Amino acid sequence: MNFSxxxxxxxxxxxxxxxxxxxPVLEKIPSHLQKTGDPIVEFNKFIIxxxxxxxxxxxxxxxxxxxxGVSGIEALEESLESVPNxxxxxxxxxxNDIGNSAERYAETLFYGFEFDAVTVNPYMGTDSVEPFIRDxxxxxxxxxxxxxxxxxxFQKLKxxxxxxxxxxxxxxxxxxxxxxxxxxVGATQxxxxxxxxxxxxxxxxLLPGVGAQGGDLKKSVESGCSKxxxxxxxxxxxxxIYAQNVRDTALEIHTMINTYRNEEK
Ligand code: OMP
Numbered sequence: 253m254n255f256s257x258x259x260x261x262x263x264x265x266x267x268x269x270x271x272x273x274x275x276p277v278l279e280k281i282p283s284h285l286q287k288t289g290d291p292i293v294e295f296n297k298f299i300i301x302x303x304x305x306x307x308x309x310x311x312x313x314x315x316x317x318x319x320x321g322v323s324g325i326e327a328l329e330e331s332l333e334s335v336p337n338x339x340x341x342x343x344x345x346x347x348n349d350i351g352n353s354a355e356r357y358a359e360t361l362f363y364g365f366e367f368d369a370v371t372v373n374p375y376m377g378t379d380s381v382e383p384f385i386r387d388x389x390x391x392x393x394x395x396x397x398x399x400x401x402x403x404x405x406f407q408k409l410k411x412x413x414x415x416x417x418x419x420x421x422x423x424x425x426x427x428x429x430x431x432x433x434x435x436x437v438g439a440t441q442x443x444x445x446x447x448x449x450x451x452x453x454x455x456x457x458l459l460p461g462v463g464a465q466g467g468d469l470k471k472s473v474e475s476g477c478s479k480x481x482x483x484x485x486x487x488x489x490x491x492x493i494y495a496q497n498v499r500d501t502a503l504e505i506h507t508m509i510n511t512y513r514n515e516e517k
Contacts, residue, residue, distance in 0.1 A: 439467025
């Protein structure tokens with residue numbers, strides 16, 4: 253099964269487009285878990301056990317683990333073991349380099365940590381992306397239009413008649429012979445999201461920016477889903493993992509997503 257088919261299968265089976273971002277910061281972890289030997293692992297385990305029946309994926313931003321040095325990498329490995337096999341894992345490092353070096357990134361993320369998918373920076377072009385898209389079962393979410401204010405600095409520069417992010421999408425569609433490429437599009441850009449969805453048809457879109465970054469959940473879900481009302485992975489991090497009641501908050505967002513995606517357009 254190629255990655256795109258996997259996304260559809262997991263979303264149908266779980267009835268969920270929700271992806272929880274496991275980006276733990278030690279100081280923000282509840283005090284009772286701070287006292288355990290491994291607060292990051294215990295915190296992640298708690299979030300995963302509390303939410304794994306209502307998500308399609310967990311996204312691990314590597315910065316939050318690398319910042320802790322060797323113990324952070326060990327915590328990442330251990331946390332990944334807590335994710336049920338049938339739920340997707342995304343290693344978010346926005347990596348890339350010349351082909352020879354990109355090979356090592358892909359090897360580490362896909363076959364070391366065994367992530368199902370990664371986020372990839374397309375800036376260095378075809379040869380840099382190739383190692384991430386070689387294995388049809390593994391997914392690569394290419395940065396298209398990101399959620400941060402700086403997205404406009406380069407991504408929205410005009411190149412001929414198009415914006416640079418549109419050129420990235422055009423090229424990445426050509427790379428998608430293995431049906432395993434997706435795009436990162438911020439929830440802070442709902443207008444552009446609608447036109448991106450039209451261009452990319454059924455390709456997966458990873459949508460960060462809901463919650464703490466103020467992205468519009470309703471508009472994003474309405475305009476970001478495929479015709480079959482799936483293939484959008486709505487990533488929510490801080491506003492779920494640090495919520496007073498993690499389960500209730502995640503369930504509320506999960507229910508809202510399903511309400512919006514099932515509404516007649
Ligand atoms: P919250 O803002 O806490 O929900 O987390 C957002 C997560 O998505 C972080 O891990 C970000 O690094 C990541 N992200 C964005 O916020 N914006 C983007 O445009 C792209 C990403 C990403 O690729 O995941």
